[in-house]
Amino acid sequence: MPVYLDHAATTPISASALAALTTVIARSGNPSSLHGAGRRARATVEQARETIAAAAGAHPTEVIFTSGGTEADNLGVKGLFWSRRAAEPARNRILVSSVEHAAVQDTVEWLEKHEGAQALWLPVDADGTLDLAALEAELADGGADSVALISCMWANNEVGTVEPIAEIVALADSYGIPVHSDAVQAFGSIDVHFRDSGLAAMSISGHKIGGPVGVGALLLGRAITLTPVQHGGGQERGVRSGTLDTAGIAAFAAAAQEVTQNLAAESQRIAGLRDAVIAAVRELVPDAVLRGVDPAQRPAGRLPGNAHFTFPGCEGDSLLFLLDMAGIESSTGSACTAGVPRPSHVLLAMGLDEDTARGAQRFSLGHTSAPEDVEAFVKALPNAHARAKTAGMAAHVSSIETASTRDR
Structure with a gap:
């Protein structure tokens, strides 16, 4: 058997997640339907939402299910940018770490090209840690007035550096700026608590913690306004439309519960x-x-x-x-x-x-x-x-x- 040393890319599905996936996938029912099968599917989704919220230190209403970390990053960054700029057109800058995953990096670059955003790529030191002094300098002397959001990953997917999220949020909060964090690598590896972090939005993914590929979540503060990226049935607080993957969500919850309990x-x-x-x-x-x-x-x-x-x-x-x-x-x-x-x-x-x-x-x-x-x-x-x-x-x-x- 090969020795697998690439868990940062994806980790094998856990026994509890596989059991949940195979059990629920055998059932029918759209969680948005009103008949019995639909209500059973909805109950499965809501129980999973509560489980994931508890594992991530969030309120259940703050869990917005997505197809994975990439969609969660897109929704968090684009949604925050659009909503903040709509409230104040001068807010067109995004401050973002220079070591982000492509899901954030490419999203910011797309906003630059198509939506008139101005990105400032914050420097890091030789270990990959965000330069807090550089961030503070950008916010001082009125610079914060034009900032729509800050995005910094909780931990780097390549070199494993854990970023100073608490300090970043404290600094941003003094200027009233929301912070998004890609916590895909951190969640399930180190202690991650959404409520205590003070973040406006945080991305997590199932297949990094022993869940299946194709399911993730954006944790979104209850007071945060977010502009939807895609439109349709208005599921997930009206910010993420699409029929929910009940089986994948149940498996995601099983993995989240298992990985955080121990x-x-x-x-x-x-x-x-x-x-x-x-x-x-x-x-x-x-x-x-x-x-x-x-x-x-x-x-x-x-x-x-x-x-x-x-x-x-x-x-x-x-x-x-x-x-x-x-x-x-x-x-x-x-x-x-x-x-x-x-x-x-x-x-x-x-x-x-x-x-x-x-x-x-x-x-x-x-x-x-x-x-x-x-x-x-x-x-x-x-x-x-x-x-x-x-x-x-x-x-x-x-x-x-x-x-x-x-x-x-």
């Missing part, structure tokens, strides 16, 4: 495995560099399941495929368009050059991870790394020779 102990267990991965990489490949917060120095500053390294002189894609051949499934954590590898925008924002960023590899652990997985990884890494480094060097020489031939 969160502290499970996070500690997974963090121990992560630390073993970090120690092994440092021993076996001394020139590899851990990216993001070092958990030995600041344990709460990094997600418990995330270990992200750059390997000098090594193409991340080469290492990924060689590890895959050895039965270890990891990720580069960077975008790849049309088969052309591109350096991670997260690593570039952290100050890395393109060559260094191309050597990235993310190892992420989750609820199915075990010490045996780390042992298998340790056995596979030296040979895979040696071969990837040789392949990277050969590719570099080949590209130089090709360029030289063209010059002639």
